[in-house]
Amino acid sequence: MNPIMLVAILMTPFFFLLLARRKVISQKEALLPSPPRLPFIGNLHQLGSIPHRSLYKLSKKHGPLMLLHLGTVRTLVISCPKIVEEVIKKNDLVFATRPMSKLMDVLSYNKNDIAFAQYGESWRQRKKIATTHLLSSQKVKSMSFDRTEELPLLLEKVVDAASRGNGVICLTEILNSYVTNVITRMVLGSWISKGKKTLLSKLSHDSSPLFYEVSFEDLSPNLKWLDVLSGLDRKIESYKKNWEALFEETIKNHGQESKEVNGKNNTYFMGTLLDLQNDSSLGFDLTNDYIKGLTMDMIIAGIDTTFATLDWCMTELVRNPEVMKKVKDELRKVAHGEDMISEELLGQLSYLKVFIKEVIRLHPPAPLLLPRESLQDCQIQGYNIPEKTRLVINAWAFGRDESYWEAPEQFKPERFFDCTVDYKGKDFYFIPFGVGRRICPGMDFSMAIIEIALANLLHRFDWSLPSGITIEDMDMDEGCGVIAFRKQKLELVPTASKVN
Template identity: 40%
Template sequence: MISLTSTTMPQWLLIPLVALLPLILILKSKQVRRTNLPPGPSKLPIIGNLHQLGELPFRSLRELSKEYGPIMQLQLGRMPTLVVSSAELASEILKSHDLESCSRPDLKGTRRLSYNFLDIAFGPYTEYWREMRKLTVLELFSVKRVQSFRFIREEEVSEMMSLISKSSSSATPINLNEMFFNLTDEIICRVAFGRSYKGRGFDDGRFGDAIKEAVAILGSFSATDFFPYVGWILDRFTGLHGRQEKCFLEFDHFYQNVIDEHLKNERDGSEQEDIIDVLLKVGQDQKGGGSLSNDHIKGMLMNIFLGAVDTSAVVLAWAMTELAKNPEVMMKLQDEIRSTVRKKGKVVEEDIEQLKFLKMVVKETLRLHSPIPLLIPRETRQHFTIKGYDIYPKTRVLVNVWAIGRDPKYWNKPEEFMPERFMDSSIDFKGTHFMLLPFGAGRRICPGMHMGIATVELTLANLMYAFDWGLPNGMKKEDIDVDETSGLLAHKKSPIYLVPIEQNINLISI
């Protein structure tokens, strides 16, 4: 799909690409010759620099930037691509030239599939997109709206803690990756739909699996991304097109059923207003052509699920991984939480503002392990210049926030997990400090940032308050791997298994 953060092109795809060479050469002959471009590595015929992306593109691109500089021009197939790997240049793109570079590749035309609603989630910069964005920011994920869902987060975290408590007696290691995904899935389902839809809407109750499949598809290699007009042939050949159709048509059917249920008021009247209620109300308040259609609502829901469920779970998994590798940091965090909360029995959201070290731990996790290491690609809308280089329209833009977060120019001992670096520091992740950009910045900053952070902080605080955490038998902290997977999100390659050791919180009086 639209992500350029996917793994490198499978080598066997070179065979059909060679067969398409005549058509590609004809198209290339019509291309306007451009000069004064940023530096970059030499490219191969047809595939350009695709072969240099490697298994983990964000790592490969950082290595290339060491040779060619923090602004590079690559040719990924037929797509001219600008790669930015410094805070200063990220500020140029996301702030100074935000308007010129805030679009997305258009899904219409050569890539039109059955799921029209996905265009709303990832569409180009248009008046239509701006209206949807405004609705998302003001109605769905404002600070006030996020706070109204506090009880959902607290209830679901309490349910998770009860499950962990039952497991702690047997001293069995817990797959925290899976537990975190189930938690965030339940939270977002209740926020969006008003209640859990586990086991509903999908024949085998695999709603969470469907979310994982959708994220995997968006992060997989799609030839159409790199070879417009002809890449769809390869996508059909590899089966990606069929996977896309099956997955998103399944969501289309599910969302329609949920919308119909809301329209028919087939729910418990005691349920709090959810996101579908808000969207339906907005649609009813609007008149004429400006009203929200079902496709609009489906697009908003798809954006929420793809952007919220897996990302929060990924951040939690990395946080617990780093705490397990750094037990002295874990103890310091536990001391802060337990001395603040004492015998209350659990951490609630009103406690979070007092937990300064917790916030440092979350920031440090986001610095080292941005869930989307290469921000979702932008596309330039018009010509502009950066550092004297010409940037032309229809150029893909990749901001390597993973590389920026580990740049020794901005961070002391950048490869080490040191939450204390944020002590007395004003650096934040809200889009104004460009050395820390897990949520992006500018017009395309993640609108669900407040919701995601609230979930991560509450969950992590309760895990540290109620339990100590040990490693499985025979395992040392040095054995914990920190390898990432390829794809749109930087998942931990292998799940983190830890042993919960329940504390008697009634005796906590630090």
Template identity: 40%
Template sequence: MASLPLHLLLLLPLLAVVSFLWLHRAVSRRRGRGGGARLPPSPWALPVIGHLHHLAGALPHRAMRNLAARHGELMLLRLGGLPVVVASSADAAREVMRARDLDFATRPVTRMVRLVIPDGAEGIIFAPYGGGWRQTRRICTVELLSARRVQSFRPVREEEAGRLLRAVASAAPPAWAVNLSELLSVYAADSSVRAIIGSRFKDRDTFLAMLERGLKLFAKLSLPDLFPSSRLAMLVSRMPGRMKQHRQETVVFMDALVRDHEESRAADDGDGKEDLLDVLLRIQTEGDLPVPLTTDNIKSVVGDMFAGGSETAATALQWIMAELMRNPRVMQKAQDEVRRALAGRQTVTEDDLGDLHYMRLVIKEALRLHPPLPLLLPRECRNSCQVLGFDVPAGTIVFVNAWAIARDPKYWDKPEEFVPERFEDGKIDFKGTDFEFIPFGAGRRMCPGMAFGLVHLELALAGLLYHFDWELPLGMEAADLDMTEEMGVTARRLQDLRLVPVVRVPVPVE
């Protein structure tokens, strides 16, 4: 969130006084009505905007961590007209995602999201908890993202990883830096899109550009989202128009995409292999489902899977490589392991990944320090309930600050340092049972595509460590590497990661 304008800063003392008087009257009115709810503690608020000013000038997960240090592990914020509870400890996360998982098993859908995804056409991310969501989740885990299905896309991943390595090797003359952020984004996007909609789709670049625009729109909280009951917010905001335009573009494009797949299936002119869209269309045609799978549902699932499969993988890979450059000891240890395991090989395949124990620790440690979704995906309280002794009213949005929990000295020794060896004993993992470390979430709403994403990470990282030594651009030291984040759908690096690759093991030509 951008810094507050100067004129608002000058008004803050006056607004603070007004806010105190307003809150005093609100509390008095509630007591007069006999309200006895024990709500989580909150910082001081301003009229209308609530606690938004506390988030100004900082990334949300960082600002919320700082507020939680003063106000508690479970904290209530009012962001405009939205009541939000933030869980910032492993105990609070365990209450939300295990003990009270059913009460928090649905997702909030903002006014702007609803303009793009009509009621009843949700995929897996935004679907409300119920029979439709359970069915879609089952399809994802059994049909789309099962171990067998993920393995079936191994040739696609290995081909795209080879393309990534060739691009690195040929991107610039020796001693020139390559934009590794850009190359990793292309790798993750192409690997995901080929698995989801197939190599035969001729307009893949247009599809990628359209979804990138959509991701940027979904990442923003607009005035109508912050003030959902305000007609004025809808009138003055440009976001509704942008969302409607994006929906129109998406409908036209996705209709053509589905039609292309349906025609190919009817003509049986494929190679016998199903991409994930083929699987969804087959399940729809078979029709043996308690809740009908509509074409709009299928389109939403395709968009959800792309966002989950590409954006998060690219973000994680960039942070992993950045941390390795900042920690030469860890880089050397990881490269030594990879090169011992693959000695004499020309290429890295997925058969080689099983022996790379330390590299997996590196991935875990990077996910601890840099979870791609630092606040996870928001949940919504379905039924009024208690968390850690506080009342959480129905309709409240709940964020779990996985980033803050993973850097809490209460759970981690030297939490700000990059030390993969902390996972050596195997006692803590990211599979949703250790609430000190939940980059993929936990409970019913845990990310179903974890295996799909991790194999992309492992294959690309092993290739980058095996084939290349890595140096910083001329004149840079490890401590100079900018690790500033920016917040979009994921917590990306603000600056592209530019590194100098030095070929150690030649990359085979195509």
């Protein structure tokens, strides 16, 4: 029996006791649209295996502002850009923090990161460090050497994989390897071994489904034994232990390497952070725990979102051959017969850029933005929202809103031509990387990797489906997790292109 349903049955008597003691809520709050819920678990059973799709369907029935009870946690779900705009303009500070839980503690490295940690002065200091020293435009540009040096290795892997068997390659695995290699190199340094990269890739991917694990201890401290019984505590301890070992090895390695090994001024992220510990102008103590938390963010968010987007890009190109032709024609025109597309040429690839925008409109890397929590009572759409109410924004639903997008289910990059809409957080109906104070600061970092890899994969190869496989055979569902990886691995046949 499903463990959630088992607990629901066992706790039903206690539910009726809780009803008797429940505080009286205001009439306006009571009117918030809300699906019927089960004792104890509330609406948890309605999240399904793909929560953003389940919540989208529920919003069609109960409205774009919907109250769910996930266990004992009151959670508002927003599926409408207009309501998000109201929240950000009037209550962004109220909803600037993250809810804390057993699993959030793990993913935030004990509240020491910027993605999952709670709002406050310490968080602001860490975010300033990230945006100024790690993810600024100048810093991203300065690391072009790392991205460029990994490109030939990516292309060689494609050729090598195609030379074996019947020419069919698993592009998903190759893209995952490439993104892991680039990001671990930029974040932890060039010393990272193949085995360590494989472990980091696994830890990064494990974090996505871990986010949606149910911790019974969070529902009630008396149910901690169920986390032990389910194996969650063992999974958490293994996860934490692997990260800690990697961090300690990196810190030790940094002290032993010369500056020249990793490039000018230790450009890799963790090296930069470790050097900043000696900077008295920071105004606060940049502890090793802060450094580990920031580094963990860069790896988890960087690998997962970048890899997922690249995989969706190649999937949509194969499903839309006329779009692929337009991208390749633009590349051929810009390349002038050169074998490789350099980063200097990316600014001329206008169609490639709108194509990527269209991909993340339909397939935002984090379809449900990370949850927020209200720091105090407030109002949304006239409803009274109490303190400590969680807020979830369904960015996946925004890309399918007919009020803002014509024929939203159609894949049409041209919709972004002669259009100022961007994913930087100012256009509330297109927020794949978040919005407001908690917007993801690593957009440029991720896009730099995606654009150069995509440009060269399309410039050097023609791509087709394996014999006997049609577009209709491609499963476009996402797997379960906070990051929307495509559930089905992408297998394609690459053929060398004529670049002259």
